[in-house]
Amino acid sequence: MSQAQHPGRSHEGPRADAFSAVSRRSVLTGVAGLCALLAWPRVDEALHPGGPGHETDSPALRRDVDPHGITRVRTSRPWVALTFDDGPDPRWTPGVLDVLRAYGCRATFFAVGSNVEAHPDLARRIVAEGHRLSNHTHDHLWLDRIEAAAVADQLTRGRAAVMAHDPAGGELVRPPRGWTSRTVARCTSDLGLRSVFWTACLESALHDGPFAAGTEVGEGLRAGDVLLAHDGGRVVGANPQDIDRSGTLAALPSLLESLRRRGLLGVPVQDLVAAGTPH
Numbered sequence: 001m002s003q004a005q006h007p008g009r010s011h012e013g014p015r016a017d018a019f020s021a022v023s024r025r026s027v028l029t030g031v032a033g034l035c036a037l038l039a040w041p042r043v044d045e046a047l048h049p050g051g052p053g054h055e056t057d058s059p060a061l062r063r064d065v066d067p068h069g070i071t072r073v074r075t076s077r078p079w080v081a082l083t084f085d086d087g088p089d090p091r092w093t094p095g096v097l098d099v100l101r102a103y104g105c106r107a108t109f110f111a112v113g114s115n116v117e118a119h120p121d122l123a124r125r126i127v128a129e130g131h132r133l134s135n136h137t138h139d140h141l142w143l144d145r146i147e148a149a150a151v152a153d154q155l156t157r158g159r160a161a162v163m164a165h166d167p168a169g170g171e172l173v174r175p176p177r178g179w180t181s182r183t184v185a186r187c188t189s190d191l192g193l194r195s196v197f198w199t200a201c202l203e204s205a206l207h208d209g210p211f212a213a214g215t216e217v218g219e220g221l222r223a224g225d226v227l228l229a230h231d232g233g234r235v236v237g238a239n240p241q242d243i244d245r246s247g248t249l250a251a252l253p254s255l256l257e258s259l260r261r262r263g264l265l266g267v268p269v270q271d272l273v274a275a276g277t278p279h
């Protein structure tokens with residue numbers, strides 16, 4: 001679909017058409033950066049001396065370094081991929097699963113391997129209810145800041161953790177925060193994996209309150225888009241985080257209501273990829 005067919009989307013709407021390529025990239029970088037800050041408020045600046053400076057803080061930059069990565073899917077099906085990162089987490093994952101079931105939607109959970117190992121009961125429930133588990137690395141490390149051997153280790157151990165519960169779920173990976181590099185892209189490809197990024201982020205709109213956020217993000221989604229949200233708040237290890245996801249959980253019903261009203265169905269990203277052409 002061309003951008004002209006997406007009059008409502010905030011990332012790539014008609015207003016953006018008037019921008020130069022440089023301005024457009026600045027806007028995309030700003031929106032993606034805002035999403036990263038809101039979704040992960042405890043950015044550890046000590047890891048980024050001299051500022052954040054990650055190479056791939058925007059969809060355009062991610063495409064540059066990883067052209068095989070998936071940001072959205074060209075499809076004739078009225079489907080949107082729902083993806084949830086950083087779980088499983090006993091505080092939020094059960095509630096997310098309850099809401100998905102109430103709306104008849106399925107999703108892909110990009111789970112942190114160490115969280116899968118800590119909460120195998122939740123991993124089993126995710127799969128038993130028809131969702132997919134996929135790889136969000138074993139320890140949620142910033143892949144663009146570690147050596148290739150460590151990248152491969154994170155991808156391999158994260159894949160093993162999710163495949164213990166979803167044997168076919170190991171083909172897709174979401175680099176933490178979407179931060180990738182040519183080295184990460186090469187490691188991913190060498191292991192037969194494919195990275196999945198996103199077109200819209202629920203947490204980026206939570207400053208307006210959960211109901212408004214769910215409605216705003218839901219109204220902006222178009223068939224073939226990939227939604228990023230989070231069912232996990234706690235991650236231990238080198239990049240620890242402990243984030244309250246109650247806003248995400250509260251926003252989810254209005255988002256799924258918006259999709260239902262517009263005839264769109266939430267599906268795992270694997271189903272969307274199989275029904276169209278990823279790009």
Ligand SMILES: [Zn+2]
Nearest residue numbers: 085086176177
């Ligand atoms: Zn994450």
